[in-house]
Amino acid sequence: MNNLKIAFIGGGNMARSLISGLIKAGYDSNLISVSNRSEGKLIALNKDFGIKTSLDNYEIAKDADVIVLAVKPQFMAEMLNQLTAKINDYGNRLIISLAAGVTVERLTGLLNGHKKIVRLMPNTPALIGYGVTGTFAAPDVNAEEKEFTNRILTAVGKVVWVGKESDINTVTAASGSSPAYFFLFMQYLIEHTKEMGLSEEQARTLVVETALGAAQMAIKNADVSLETLRAQVTSKGGTTFAAISKFEELNLKDSVSAAMDACVARAEEMQKLF
DSSP: OOSOOEEEEOOSHHHHHHHHHHHHTTOOGGGEEEEOSOHHHHHHHHHHHOOEEESOHHHHHTTOSEEEEOSOHHHHHHHHHHHHTTOSOOTTOEEEEOOTTOOHHHHHHHTTTOOOEEEEEOOGGGGGTOEEEEEEEOTTOOHHHHHHHHHHHHTTEEEEEOSSTTHHHHHIIIIISHHHHHHHHHHHHHHHHHHTTOOHHHHHHHHHHHHHHHHHHHHHTTTSOHHHHHHHTOOTTSHHHHHHHHHHHTTHHHHHHHHHHHHHHHHHHHHHHO
């Protein structure tokens, strides 16, 4: 599966990151095409990557081996209804969907019963090659197609395969949405650091570089629990102990759990909408 034609329907940030990652990994740009409603985005994609572009979804999808659905969930039904009016039978094409809340069952209905479908839940760090993508393959997707999907996704980061489609909602709470959680926590740290007297530049450097360092420590010490890593910098009775104790007093754990549960609940609601 080294010479498959890949068509991206939708040319937004996530599609751009996947295209960029593929080309950097050596994939032939002549085998990649993209459609989008914005001509400006298409011009930029063609200029940056030398790929075929079109305002017409059918034009790029008709000869593709793999179709990546990279449109927003609220536009998925309309787009696929129009495409399926021209492509009645999707044959052996692999369909990869990036749309949150649009289930395999729903996609199969929109694709005239086609079942070779993979659902993805990427996150925004994929834009800089540090993403992690939760991935679910419908039963009709074979091992070779899974491996090809893996090849696309590892071009922009790590991949976690899940066994049940409902697990994609958990992935959304743990990874798809969580960059925003970390940004929010860093935002609050920076804001209070400034209130305590340091400048914006000083506060941002201290907080962001510490977040990066902590993440790298967790990565490089994969055999050590996060609880142990935290304990190693938390001397009883010390300054860190005082801060951690306050977090515990304020039920940070319960707040995190409630936020993640709210994320999953919204993902389940979206499945009924789209």
